[in-house]
Amino acid sequence: MSLRMPAPDASVLAARAQIVAGLRRIVAGEGVIDDGESLVAYESDGLTAYRQLPLAVVLPRTTAQVAQILKFCRQHAVKVVARGAGTSLSGGALPLQDGVVVGLSRFNRILEVDFDNRVVVAQPGVTNLAITDAVRGQGFYYAPDPSSQIACSIGGNVAENSGGVHCLKYGLTTNNVLGVELVTMDGEILRFGGRTLDAPGYDWLGVINGSEGMLGVITEVTVRILPRPQVARAALLGFPSVESAGQCVADIIGAGIIPAGMEMMDRLATLAAEEFLHVGYPLEVEAVLIVEADGVAGECNHVLDRVTEIARGNGASVVRLSRNEDERLQFWAGRKSAFPAVGRISPDYYCMDGTIPRGQLAKVLHRMNEMSERHGLRVANVFHAGDGNLHPLILYDANQPGQLERAEAFGAEILRLCVEVGGVLTGEHGVGVEKRDLMPEMFGEIDLAQMQRLKCAFDPEGLLNPGKVFPTLHRCAELGRVHVHGGRLPHPDLPRF
């Protein structure tokens, strides 16, 4: 696939042997990988359409090593791409030909569980689920739960500000992180926040969450944990139309209910999930909605009574309430494996991630069906309905010439539509390389320049993960000047991807 990345620095490519030797002086033995065969494991992340072998991979164990690596790379003008578990769906961890991948897989220890202050301090390579596993025995859990939680790292979660089905009630990663240790490109070790509920000065945690590995390398994360609710129950609802399901969602919110989770699947996604897992989803409906309530029994009963009433008022033809934990998990099982399920009915699929105002759902799905016909590709929809985050899965076959390009064009059209109806390009997967060139759909030149100036404050040479997020590679010195007038393009001469 053609993707324009910053031109590799020939002098860095030529100095590969010296760079590898320099890295070996910092991390001995197997901690530095430079042979082609082993590097293949790092050539892409979850967005496998894009591949690039890095110059080398280094796997440090300590923050001091990370600091030395970054300092060394800055001295030699070597670009750096941080990598957690490599599950990014936007190409955030895609390597650069002239860049070193700093893999955090050896930062895999939980450093402290502090039940009194209700926080866990973890190294960035710890998986999302391992945090919950570490506190489960005491009745706690870590709330943000991306579907990739058995694999993705907490450092990657912070970098992408990841979400999950329970984020409607409990917030995204950024709302659950209290502290971060970050190593900047000049090797400085900075600590932000900690075990307090707010932090002094500018909101560093706010900008580090979701910064896609472009401000520094995260070497420690402090998250808050919550007591696990006494009861969780779910309703499985089937609707004759997407519109009625959408209206049901609006009415639930309108009734003052913020469910613990509220997920929708369209007919194709439901069929795929049912074929895959046989969980008993209704097949004669156009949309399936799963609504979860949690808390004390009285809370769950009240919420599910109201939800049932609202669903029936909106013409739900199927209303089932989970009677036990097995049944609740079964309701969720299909939704949670929607991606692999769709993967079984199509050789390839392309997962999108736009967010829209909830009220626009029916309109957007309708327009998406039109696009689907025009592009000649099927689309299955799973949808974090409570917060308007869409995951259209575009079905294609990479072996059929032209289909990948059509899938990408279709995807871009969907994201433009999201922006057009008042939404955004990405709800939780990040911009990465994937949506980089669509950024101008949402932001003007001045808006993007302001974001880039924030990056310049952390990484003035632009060595950390360049080529991601921003469609234009500005030099910080240029951005420092004040000469953007009337929103006109300030630097027609600068490289655009």
Added chain:
Amino acid sequence: MTSSAALRPVNVQEAADAVREAAAAKSMLRIVGGGTRRPLMCASDGNTRELHSSALTGVTRYEPEELVLSVRAGTPLDFVEDLLAERGQMLAFDPPRHVHLHGTLPARTTIGGVLGSGWAGPRRLSAGNVRDHLLGFEAVSGRGEVFRAGGRVIKNVTGYDLSKLMVGSWGTLALLTEVTLRVLPRPQHEATLLVDPLEVDAALALLRRAMALPLEVSCAACLPDGRAALRLEGFRASVDERLRQLAPALGVPRAARAILADESAALWNAVRDVQPFAADAPLLWRLSLPSTAAARTVASVVGTQVGAALFDWAGALVWLAMSAEADAERVRAKVDEAGGHAWRVRAPEALRARLPVAPPQPAPIAALSRRVKQGFDPFDVLGDGPFTSMNAPGIG
């Protein structure tokens, strides 16, 4: 002191012009919302004019069913909260009124001021901080450029989260002109369990135990008289059931009583607005620190003196009142040791210069702050707000 009359731009373009003109004239502006927190700002010289957001008011878009509200930044907080209340909604972060605290009556808090200072009320414990509720904004940077970030939806990772950076930046980076906030349904019912006075460390331990229970305690405070207060909010059936469970689970069956509905809300508004210390207390601190260190830290400064502290956020936020003669300089050292930070909210004239308002930052972070500020406000038109340490890295 500030020079000449305040500027009152009526739209974003006028605001941008004002900033550009100030830059050209090498003068400075101080952004003022309602002016309730003016006493917290660093002293400014004769070269500084105030820029008031008071003519940038009004609702630009309210979609209750989407749980989103867009307003111009100078809109008074009362107006916003009344509007939301009409539709059974609220700003969940519980914005405080600090006019009494700062002695700035009759000023009115504006939404821009709430965001600029970034201090949340008691519900921060369960509903998130101020910054967790700003979805997007339009602003004029210190460069005099109008820019936007974020959006109108809750889930959004498109670009850096500059909304968070704006919250708590005290007008040092940009003038917010329009903000889009996440709003939430107002709870149907509430109750507060009040536990008879205990020693501070026992009371805070009780609050922490309550937060570890799966009963969704939304606010938890230890009042200056040593009583612990635990708030439950939500649907009536849910609140009733949780209230029945709470006291026995904490092992305080007898010495506790519950207050309901308006009486409960009034108690939390008093905590939110720091009413116990609104009138006197010559020296007042706002400490943010791990709950487990709170009792010890406070005792190390004021001993076991009763009535000196109001503990909110289950002990992670402390409003500490001191007599002026007390050993004020030790406060920051002790709070730092505990892994926290301290804002000096009120001090007698004589002490102010020695006790900066904002928590000093370590040198590398102060340097980073300056670089970030440079990116937004290269000519330093907007000043340093309360952050003296940005000018003098390493001090403190």
